[in-house]
Amino acid sequence: MPLQISVAAKDTGSKVTVAGEVDVSNASELRDALKKAMAQHTGDVAVDMADVSYIDSTGIGVLVGAAHAAFDKGTKLIIQKPQSNVERVLNLLGIEDQLNIEH
DSSP: OOOEEEEEEETTEEEEEEEEEEOTTTHHHHHHHHHHHHHHOOSEEEEEEEEEEEEOHHHHHHHHHHHHHHHHTTOOEEEESOOHHHHHHHHHHTOTTTTTOBO
């Protein structure tokens, strides 16, 4: 499934909605969308991953990098509704706290 990303403003920051599979071939698209969300909107960045069926190490690296960038700005990156297989990988890597996972 091709990657689909949308960025929208919300009251407390921005929301990035992601659908498809995030891997080395398209992780730069996610990185660009997250940078855009942080640059255009103040506040937290919520990333809705309900429709992400797969994420590889490159995609995870993008999320961690964005979480660190948000922290440096005094905000946070919030991963919303990850599918169980995606959340399991994040938990195994021990980065779930950095990503502020919400169900």
